[in-house]
Amino acid sequence: MRFLLDSEQRAFAESLDAMLAAADTPAVVRAWGRGEHAAGRALWSRVARAGVFALAAPEAYEGVGPLPVELAVAFVELGRHAVPGPLVETVTTEVLLAGLDDPGPAKRLLPALVTGEAMATVAPSRPRPSALAPQSGPGPGPESGPESESGPESGPGPGPGPEPEPPTPGREPGPYALTREPKSHALGLPLALDGDAAAIRLSFDAEELRLSPGHGPIRPSVDPARRLTPLTPGGELLATNPPSVAQALTWARLAVAAQALGVGLALLDRTVAYVGQRTQFGVPIGSFQAVKHRLADAKVALEFARPLVFGAAVTLDPADVAAAKVTACEAAYTTARTALQLHGAIGYTAEYDLSLWLTKARALRTAWGSPAECRSAVLSGGGRRW
Amino acid sequence: MDLARSPAEEAFRAEARAWLRAHVPPEPLPSLETAEGFAAHRGWEAELSAGRWSVVTWPTAYGGRDADLQRWLIFEEEYYAAGAPGRVSQNGISLLAPTLFDHGTREQRARVLPPMASGEVVWAQAWSEPDAGSDLASLTSGAVRTDGGWLLSGQKAWSSRAAFADRAFGLFRSERGTPKPHQGLTYLMFDLRAPGVTVRPTGRLDGKPAFAELFLDEVFVPDEDVIGEPGQGWRIAMSAAGNERGLMLRSPGRFLASANRLLALWHARGSPSATRDRVADALIGARAYQLFTSASASRFLDGETLGPQSSLNKVFWSEYDIALHETALELLGEEGELADTDWSEGYVFALAGPIYAGTNEIQRDIIAERLLGLPKGRR
Incomplete structure (x- = not known):
């Protein structure tokens, strides 16, 4: 066991750090937050030339991966310099595509991600239940997207769920009772990062992986570098029962952790x-x-x-x-x-x-x-x- | 970068596991902070030593196995996973022995180490004094030169294990009026039953005599029990703090075993959601500590010293240990206040963690000043 970065990995970190330190990322982030992508795309190309987007892609698709340790090294540096753009989502897309049984979509879409010519974003196609999700009752409001008719692929599905308790006749609701579910608690369509900047937009669930035809309006994040958009439902079907969903989520989490x-x-x-x-x-x-x-x-x-x-x-x-x-x-x-x-x-x-x-x-x-x-x-x- | 174990390391693990399975007492021993428990734990040290498992990192000549840090980590994982007893000789093995390897004489090692390894001689530490705690260098207990040795006088406090131990080691002022307080100190070993020594046990929070006050009145210590040069005691005592000692004070194996026991307790109590996050954090913390230690061990084997990094270690494990035990006691519900459970014993023990071996406030000062480079200021 030698649980330390080797000299090449350390040199990779240092060269990324030096490159990004010279790039004045705060100015790039602020422009990106205004939807001005030119400086961000230029920086993205340099990140790609440094090899970052080759790390999650196998050689068959012009990559050098999978090299998860090097990917973690790179994402620490990207986080250190607050680099904007769908970094995690591009890597996640690469893993999702590379792990499909049919090599077609990866052959077509992946090389442009490795070279940095294109950015990708990705989001689940259906909302994930959260602690605040209503257990039953009416679906999400009209502006929150399509009906959520079944559980998502991961996490506990809503299932039949407990029946709502019937109101006890003759009892006033307590002082803290909610008279109705606040609108913000309804589940909206999942948001994808930088859907307006990404050329490739994937939406997935356990059954289908689709190339989304477009994106909805931008919603601001607390982080000005993160511009969130719903993805337009439907689009080209890339795979049914995509086998790489769990693996892609693992890489997404790893990349966020390092960032x-x-x-x-x-x-x-x-x-x-x-x-x-x-x-x-x-x-x-x-x-x-x-x-x-x-x-x-x-x-x-x-x-x-x-x-x-x-x-x-x-x-x-x-x-x-x-x-x-x-x-x-x-x-x-x-x-x-x-x-x-x-x-x-x-x-x-x-x-x-x-x-x-x-x-x-x-x-x-x-x-x-x-x-x-x-x-x-x-x-x-x-x-x-x- | 890898986490792989070699076949030789796996064989070492298997050997340790098999021996422990055959020898670990089926019932927990009585608390080692009682006379009965101390004796039982001393007996266990003898059994460990007979199997050559009491001091695996020492050279074979002194009863060890020449195990490197990686093998030590493996042994500790197996030791605590097997539910083996706490180590009554820990003070000697992890504090005095490394000092003797670095600064002792061949004669001292030959005389002191084998009976330490077998539990025949159990060591207590004698650092703190009533008026010298975090500011250890302000200690006043003295060593005065006499024919063939030194006469120790003064008072030591919070001397761990001293209620039942045989011998002690610590720092004494052999020169007064030095320009700086950490000058003129000498590192000495002495017999707790020598004439002039009075041991007054101190009950810790649960009343058990886990430590003691030592009153010393012209206690004779022969020259052969001085470690290193007289007057150089501070440097000698501190030099080992930055090496593997900082790594070996608490092993990851111990916390992995505790975290998995907590997980089992949580499941046994119906996996209540109120403690879910904290149980997860106990598991995650044990894993973090295991991996942090693996990285430190790799660095150490590369020839680097750990230095002030060991302060990160100390703050982490001492706070982690308390949080883990608090979660367990909460899971026990009304039984959580009972004093006679392993969790309760572990909790009381854990409460001392942020205080001894350099308080966590001192450790945070070290982290801030030596690792982050912040300016020195008033404490």
């Missing part, structure tokens, strides 16, 4: 630099123990997320990947809270670049598997774990 780790590391670095130069009461605020200890805790959280991310890349075991995803995202989010607090009011402004990482830490937390879903994946299956 979140990079986001957290950048937040920590920026905050350490800030508290070292920001002076109050005549001394740098970083000399105060209350400040130091918050940063120390962020450091502990990130340094224990790191081996989970790379361990998950080595094993690709779904429980390992879920553990890495929830831990890296929570560590990044904890670090974001600390970064915001220690920057004070300047950190609370959109114009200060720290905000690009703060908001991404929040967005990634629920992307491709909420903390609860990831913890469930760790607990599922009987017997000893690890």
Whole structure:
């Protein structure tokens, strides 16, 4: 066992870091958030030329993969520099396509993703139930898309569900009773990242993988770099019963985990630099123990997320990947809270670049598997774990 | 980068597993913080030692197996998965022995290590004093030169295992008025039953005498029990903190076993959703600690030192251990307050984690100043 990056992997990280540091990503992110994609596409090409999109694609489709450890290395750096665009979704699409029984769709679509000529996005074709989903009763409202007539492919399906309790006659509802389900609790159509920038838009469930013909209106994310769109239902059928869905979700979670780790590391670095130069009461605020200890805790959280991310890349075991995803995202989010607090009011402004990482830490937390879903994946299956 | 075990390592694992299966007591031993339990645990150390499993990382000459860190990690996984007893000799094995390997004489190693390995001599630590805790270098217990050795006088506090142990090791001030407080300290070993030593056991939170106060009144220590050069004690005591000692204080195997026992308890109690996240976090934390330690071990085998990295370790496992036990006690419901369960014993033990071996506040200062490079300031 040698559980350390080798010198080539470290050199790959360093070269990506140097390339991205020189690219002024905050300006790229801000343009991307306004829907101006030119600078983002130029950066995307450079990321592709560095080989990032070849890592998940097998040689048969112009890739060099699968190389999950190198992919994790790359996504840490992409997160560290807040690179915009459907990075995770492009990798997920590659894995989804490469794992189909019919090589046709991959041969046709995958090489352009590897070279960076095209971006891809991907989303489930039906809503996933959440804790807030109504167990029964009317379907989603008209603006939330088509009827959700059956359960999704992953996670517990809604099933028959318990019957709603009939109202007890003669009893007033309690003071906290909801008179009706708030509209925002209804399940909308799943949103895909950057559907307007991606040339390839896949929607999938356990039965079908389709090439979506278009996308709906853009909904803003808390992270200005993330532009979310519903995908137009229907479109060309690429595969029935696609066998690679679970594998693609594993890679999606791994990539988000690595990206979140990079986001957290950048937040920590920026905050350490800030508290070292920001002076109050005549001394740098970083000399105060209350400040130091918050940063120390962020450091502990990130340094224990790191081996989970790379361990998950080595094993690709779904429980390992879920553990890495929830831990890296929570560590990044904890670090974001600390970064915001220690920057004070300047950190609370959109114009200060720290905000690009703060908001991404929040967005990634629920992307491709909420903390609860990831913890469930760790607990599922009987017997000893690890 | 890989997590693969070699066939030789797997064979080592199988050998350890088979031996443990045949020897681990079927019923848990009484608490090692009681006279009866201490004796039972000492007996277990002798049995481990007879099978050459008590000190696997030591050279064979001293009763070990020359096992590297990877094999130590494997052994610990098997040891705790087998439900084997806690290690009454841990202080000696993981704190004194590495110091003797680095700074002791051949004569000291030959004399001290074999009876430590067999549990015949159990060691206590004597660092803290009533007025020297986190600020350990301010300690005042003295060592005064005498014919053929030193006379120790003063008071030590919170001396783990000292209520029932045989000997102790620690730092004493051999030179007064040095420019800096960590100068003029000497690292010594002494007999807890020597004339002039009074041991007053201290009940920990559950009343069990897990540690003791030591009152020393001109206790004679021969020169042969000084480790390294007199006056160099601080450097000697600290030098091992950054090497594998920081790694070996708590093994991942221990937490993996605890987390899996917690998972079994959670299932046995009907998998309640209220504790679901925390049970998952206990499993994830054990895995994180296992992988973190694997990375550290790989770095160490590359010839790097761990240095202040070991502070990350300490903060993580000490807080993790408490959270895990709190979850277990919550799962036990009304039985959670009972003092005579393994979970309760483990909980009380875990509560001390953030306090000893350098409080977590000191560790966070180290992380902030040495790993993050933040400016020094008032504590």
